[in-house]
Amino acid sequence: MDGNKLESVYKENLEEGIMLYLTETEDISYEESMEIYYGSKLAEKIQERREGIQYLDYKVLADILKETEQELFR
16 A cells, blocks of 8 residues: 555545544534534645644544634534
8 A cells, every 4th residue: 555545545534533532522423523623724734744743642633623613602
């Protein structure tokens, strides 16, 4: 498996982990967690690989999202 494919699989797993964790901790549906995540600035940072943020644990990233983009949860 080449580096790009591996990075892509890692990113997909990371995003899924974030959304599942949001579903569990915020008592929302998976669809709602998808809308929140994909509508967030955090998703943009992960997509663009800014600041190495994509290497943080999915729970840490979900907590960052909840703290910094509270307006998405209303």
